Amino acid sequence: MSFGSRARAAMAAYGPACVGIDPHSSLLAEWGLPDDVEGLDRFATICVEAFAGKVAFVKPQSAFFERFGARGVVVLERTIQDLRHTGSLVVLDVKRGDIGSTAAAYADAYLDEDAPMAADAITVNPFLGFGSLQPFFDVAAKNDAGVFVLALTSNKEGPEVQHAVNGDRTVAGDVLAQLAALNADAFPMGSFGAVVGATIGDAAEDLAINGPLLVPGFGAQGGTVDDIRRLFGSVIDNVIPSTSRGVLSAGPDVQALRDSVARVNAELVGS
């Protein structure tokens, strides 16, 4: 089944929320864990216990594992494997992008089902040109995986690039239009999504890409349910609000983490 179909089913089963696994050093300290690879390993194990098969999407942030070097990447690989095929879909936040031939290698690393670090979907960066992402779309399509392309990011610096005008569209508008074209005939929705922050103020872009919209910036960065309702209007059914610190600060108790996600989903569905 395509990633778009699996995402739609997971959202119906668990609610739309995505929980990020971001083992910040400050969170390791709050959880009473050392800021080393053993602490990372324990943090990730608790997250798997709390979220696997309980939420629609789990989004490990690769950077927080990479900072511990090869041993951190081993923990990331195991975390992905432990989360896969539990009902929760794994969105690996790695924001990759490169010239086509190298992009193909990244795509094989993260989207080929037989690769050790295969995820259900990854985030990618279109800064080398949307066409350079084609290997990600090809490998994803072959493996029923998904790709989320940065379009309107949640950080305050994003607009200097994303709002720049290129021909008759902004850079972000062009990314969104190209995603809409890729997803044109898909049902119930396509597998190629956009990252659109909950903190962007006004979208002023057509977000109807017939694909999933991954929405970080919700929670710790200040984005609210009201922001999501205002920004996404008629495409709200495709929105996957993503929060990391907003939920993780409830840890390390497994039930408290689950209760925290349940509150997020209840708030979102109530909207």
Ligand SMILES: O=c1ccn([C@@H]2O[C@H](COP(=O)(O)O)[C@@H](O)[C@H]2O)c(=O)[nH]1
């Ligand atoms: O535009 C973007 C794209 C990705 N992110 C990532 O999401 C989480 C946000 O964590 P919070 O603790 O909920 O703030 C983090 O991994 C970012 O790298 C984003 O924030 N904005």
